Amino acid sequence: DAKTTQPPSMDCAEGRAANLPCNHSTISGNEYVYWYRQIHSQGPQYIIHGLKNNETNEMASLIITEDRKSSTLILPHATLRDTAVYYCIVRVADAGNMLTFGGGTRLMVKP
Amino acid sequence: DGGITQSPKYLFRKEGQNVTLSCEQNLNHDAMYWYRQDPGQGLRLIYYSQIVNDFQKGDIAEGYSVSREKKESFPLTVTSAQKNPTAFYLCASRGQGPYQPQHFGDGTRLSIL
Numbered sequence: 141d142a143k144t145t146q147p148p149s150m151d152c153a154e155g156r157a158a159n160l161p162c163n164h165s166t167i168s169g170n171e172y173v174y175w176y177r178q179i180h181s182q183g184p185q186y187i188i189h190g191l192k193n194n195e196t197n198e199m200a201s202l203i204i205t206e207d208r209k210s211s212t213l214i215l216p217h218a219t220l221r222d223t224a225v226y227y228c229i230v231r232v233a234d235a236g237n238m239l240t241f242g243g244g245t246r247l248m249v250k251p
Numbered sequence: 252d253g254g255i256t257q258s259p260k261y262l263f264r265k266e267g268q269n270v271t272l273s274c275e276q277n278l279n280h281d282a283m284y285w286y287r288q289d290p291g292q293g294l295r296l297i298y299y300s301q302i303v304n305d306f307q308k309g310d311i312a313e314g315y316s317v318s319r320e321k322k323e324s325f326p327l328t329v330t331s332a333q334k335n336p337t338a339f340y341l342c343a344s345r346g347q348g349p350y351q352p353q354h355f356g357d358g359t360r361l362s363i364l
Contacts, residue, residue, distance in 0.1 A: 172350055174352055176352075181339075181358070181360075182357055182358065183255075183257075183341050183342075183355035183356050183357045183358045184294075184343075184355045185355070186353065186354055186355075189350065189352055191350075227293075239286075239343075240293065240294075241293035241294045242293060243293070
């Protein structure tokens with residue numbers, strides 16, 4: 141799996157958009173970008189994933205650069221409940237593969 | 252609602268005792284996984300199963316055992332051979348299709364008395 145780099149922490153004002161960056165400069169052509177988050181003492185929650193096109197669902201948007209070397213997760217209107225550690229994972233599809241969670245970004249949404 | 256249920260939420264183990272953590276899913280997923288998370292750390296894979304009656308060891312399988320007798324259930328036993336079992340244990344499942352994400356339960360926190 142390609143290595144990812146994320147800032148260790150970020151702050152965001154409640155109601156504003158939270159933009160979480162992820163660098164994955166060694167990504168290969170068949171690797172997808174997945175985003176998960178983990179709220180304290182809970183299991184990780186899947187957010188979104190994509191290959192090369194931008195993706196949007198009810199939780200967030202995923203913007204992947206044209207060269208696929210970086211991506212940004214966007215929470216359009218952050219709430220206090222979005223305070224969590226956000227993990228960017230790049231991996232090849234394989235039913236047996238484990239997920240490797242790195243350090244992630246600790247997002248603090250402030251009133 | 253569809254999802255993954257882990258029980259109990261908190262579990263205490265005495266020295267020399269085996270304990271079993273439950274994981275049940277009603278998502279009709281074939282693949283299931285057990286991870287261990289230590290404070291401030293990422294996830295480490297213990298065991299995974301891609302189909303009923305089959306499972307494979309992950310990176311830290313020593314001191315653990317699993318079974319997969321039913322598609323819905325993937326219990327994890329922490330044996331007395333696991334010398335440092337205090338951790339947060341997470342179960343996940345994954346649907347068919349190579350790019351499907353894993354979905355997680357809310358975890359079981361195991362502590363030693």
